[in-house]
Amino acid sequence: MKLKNQFFYTLRQESADEDSTSSNLLVRSGMIKKSSSGVYMFLPLGLRVLKNIEQIVREEMEAAGAQELMMPSLIHQEIYDKSGRSAAFGPSIFKLNDRYERPYVLGPTHEELFAIAAKMKVNSYKDLPFNIYQFQNKFRDEPRPRFGLIRVREFIMKDAYTFDRDMEGLDVAYGKMFNAYKNVFDRLGLNYVIVKADTGAMGGHLSEEFQAVCDIGEDILVMCDECDFASNLEVAEVISEGTEKGDEGEIEEIHTPNAKTIDELQEFLGEHPENFLKTLVYKVDGEFIAFVLPGNRQANEVKIGKMFNAISVELPEPEEIEEHTNGVVGYMGPIDLGIKVVADNSVLNNKSMITGANKKDYHIKNVSVPRDVKYTISGDISNIKEGDKCPKCGGKIIFKKGVEVGNTFKLGTKYSEALDLNYAAADNTLHPVVMGSYGIGIGRTMAAVVEQSNDESGIVWPMNIAPYKVYIVVIKDTNQEQMEAAEKLYNELNALGIDCILDDRKERPGVKFKDAELIGIPIRVTVGRGISEGQLELKLRTGGDVEDIGVSEIVSKIQEIVKNA
């Protein structure tokens, strides 16, 4: 691309309403522009990066035996009603009516449609397995779009779906896709970890997430400092200490005016939070249930939801709680609360605890969980925390933050059963097809790369996804010798399939250098005064000094750099 007369611009200032390094750099370099909250335009330069990432994903999908196709975005809502996901997605699904008032949705993900398409092909066990995928815009009405391309409402996803006869077949298909995913993120040079995760609205048996490690990540990754344990916080199992803390004593009321939170109580009594019993009331599919856990642990709503196989787990308003229980918010305790009580594993043996008296301004002490707390169920309902024991090896737990760039699911038969995707086995009995689904957020991956690869001057694209590989700076666009040398190099590189930018704008050199760095082109060639001695300058975006190179060697040198990157 010659910059003159092309749709190319950069901004010198940060955008006022971008909130992350990656979104600022992508906006400043003219690759994307926000269209409305959580919706972005991809401009020519940005689109090239997107397509490059897409191509890497495509190559790995094809290598894994997947076939590309394309589904519509506009889908009859009935299909999502049938699978129960209109409810599961709730307000996150974009809904609209056609002119006859028939309800449609903009597809948030496509398990249903792929299952329906698969019915065309699947009759017998001989028709399985197979694997199909697409790149397509997905729509999700996120409550709070954030961080540029990281959390958006319309985004391009590569979604793949595998179809097998049984779980053994799924294991094989899943393994292939899992490896393909590793290849993709390895090729992109991302620093990522793979964690076990909740299956959420997708359902099924297993979910693993590919998480790009970065500070603005919205997911907490739970890792072990000794073994390879890695899990999303949502599902990381807490190994309860099982200690028998304290001696049983008589319950005593203590006056604790205005000490409503664990922090205030700690301040007031001078006791460590682990000696408090925190009592939280959740509305689980409409039922008010109390959850008792140590003062130093957070409740985990995903675990609670699983415990009751519930669709919704929400924290009710204080008034609602007081209406439905005998408790007083701020002074809640599990004794005589009047509703079902669930105890966290880690408090079951504790015999000397402090908890709310269900009476304003009072707590009680010497509470023995085995003696005094009448719980219906116990289980693991809290978040693991840093410093806890690793559930796998007993090592120490550490946290990192991650951006979920890929997700794989062993779905099982959830969708095939809902949509009657069955096959006849060898004995002529009918069985539901066993499915897997696999997503990669393309735009989000692009943002994650920028988050991990930038410096004070701008983006540093890896060679294989850079929008162009070489940026040719012509120092003086009016100097004929310089322009001719630059054009010659430009043509030679293009002929070799090495995409390059020729900056032939009437700009001062400083402007061109700054732009080259901002947009992150890996190789910069400067055509300047040295040209009269047949010399060019070469500089890499990743660093290092400017190198003088003869005109005759420049092309082979660039080829070598591109090849070895």
Added chain:
RNA sequence: CGAGGUGUGGCUCAGUUUGGUAGAGCACUACGUUCGGGACGUAGGGGCCGGAGGUUCAAAUCCUCUCACCUCGACCA
């Protein structure tokens, strides 16, 4: 959905408290000087101040409604 904030030229913002008919920097145009790391000077062009209604002789400024965007929280594959 709750709380807070912001909408003024392409971009970043001042002006709003105390109404008087719109500014700065960057970007853009012309000319000149300069020109190998976001040049300088001079002269220009471009905005009915998010929208609607109201108060007033007069509204970017005050009042009402509304829309959009942002932050924190809630929520969330």
